[in-house]
Amino acid sequence: MPADGHPTTILYPAAARRIRSGRLWSVVHTWSSLVATAFLLVLCLTGLPLIFAHEIEELSGTHAAPQPVAPGTQPASLDRIVAAGHAHLPGHAVQFVFWDDDQPGVVLLSIGATPTSDYTKNRTVRVDAHRAAILDEINAQSGVLPFILRLHTELLLGLKGKIFLGVMGACFVLAIASGIALYGPSMRRLKFGEVRHHRVAIVRWLDLHNLVGIVIGCWMLVVGSTGVLNAFADLTIKYWQYDQLADMLGKEAGRPRPETLSSVQQTADAAQALATGMKPSFIAFPGSIFSSASHYAVFMKGASPLTSRLLKPVVCDAATGRVVDSRAMPWYVTALLVSQPLHFGDYGGLPLKIIWALLTLLTIFVLGSGLVLWSGRILRARRLRDGGRR
Known part of the structure; x- marks a missing residue:
């Protein structure tokens, strides 16, 4: 028996490499996601109103017109x-x-x-x-939107917060890339977009997580990588x-x-x-x-x-x-x-901003469903451990 305890290592070397690669990507995906999920949820929730910041300011009617x-x-x-x-x-x-x-x-x-x-x-x-006449003054230090912007960009911690969020963004990009690498092998026996409704809830969560994640994966890579640059x-x-x-x-x-x-x-x-x-x-x-x-x-x-x-x-x-x-x-x-x-999404007008907001909501679902899958794994491991003790 080979050192890793898997007979495929001897019989099918290529398959063994795929197994090791899949395990590595699984570890990378799991831990890079867990490290960043809480902060990414904050970024998504604060990013939603910032997408429409200009429209919100216009609706507030606080600025004088020339x-x-x-x-x-x-x-x-x-x-x-x-x-x-x-x-x-x-x-x-x-x-x-x-x-x-x-x-x-x-x-x-x-x-x-x-x-x-x-x-x-x-x-x-x-x-x-x-007319070179003063219209008004924008209060960029107080108010709801400035507070949300500071929370989104620096967690109210200044440069240290920006660097920290940049690292979290890099973890997010790594989690997306590893998730894309895992998608093909994990779904090779299923049709694209298939959700196994006849299976237990945790399997349905997994299928939905994979489906939404792969559909918006490229967009999440773009937003995540640009967020790192901005940080x-x-x-x-x-x-x-x-x-x-x-x-x-x-x-x-x-x-x-x-x-x-x-x-x-x-x-x-x-x-x-x-x-x-x-x-x-x-x-x-x-x-x-x-x-x-x-x-x-x-x-x-x-x-x-x-x-x-x-x-x-x-x-x-x-x-x-x-x-x-x-x-x-x-x-x-x-x-x-x-x-x-x-x-x-600030280069294509209001329609693109709406699309960005919808994709952000889907990202929140991917993050939340990932937490559901992780908690389900912990609960299963605990039940197996408790059963072994009996």
Whole structure:
């Protein structure tokens, strides 16, 4: 008898390898699933309202709309818009100017306590793009949706929570991959989608678990892997600063912040002249996480829906507004940018969001049925052990 106690090892070597491989995948699937299931349930439940975050905000009616203007009216200068933000929050510093395609006629200012303060604690001010008048302020630190977002992305634990959820997401991806590897051998004697209703409940649960899991397996892989990329977004940006931004700045990297900043509008125009066919996505001010102490970074994006998620940074001198350097984002940042809308289904309008929500509900079923199967295995093992003792 071979060492593993299975006669197939001698008689059928290929079958023995399949048995060992199946056992390995079963162990991987079981434990990677168990480790992550509780946290994945939290992510699914919090992810559902976040899919419809924009629609929920619109229904709440809390944001003021900009005044209508005649077609062709030119927007106000960015310098006036930034000045309005400083007047609204005296003693604070604008760190970012950005545009949201879902809010036409509005420019958003992300304002921090200082030019270098933690951007996650910034206050977001909405400004009428044509009148340079303050519309209102988005409270990103309190409220139900911001709380759900922090719970979904960091478990309210900051960077440590993001890294932890990234590891849990990797376990989820491993569980899906191992489940797909197990599906074929486990169902080779059954028709696809067959549920054995005549068998005991635990077998029916197994068939349903396998069926739903294999049907949405590819989608779960996409959402799980993009979730892992998003979890490590902060570290990715830090590496980009070290790898690419420092190289773009060259000898100018260590310069101090100038006492007087150049015109924001002229800086944006210089970036626009360089990146023809693109439009600004956001402007990072000197001292913020996406720039240096002495430079603006204007992030241009494609004008079409297909290229609107792809950014090209244009680094400009903060004292003169001249363009210092520009280059395409590296592959790892591009992967991050593409993964963000894909994770929430935020690139195909409301119909795709509804599909994403339905698939999330099915994922909750897969996770819950997995727990049912595990608990059934524990109960069976306990009954066998107790029976052996008698």
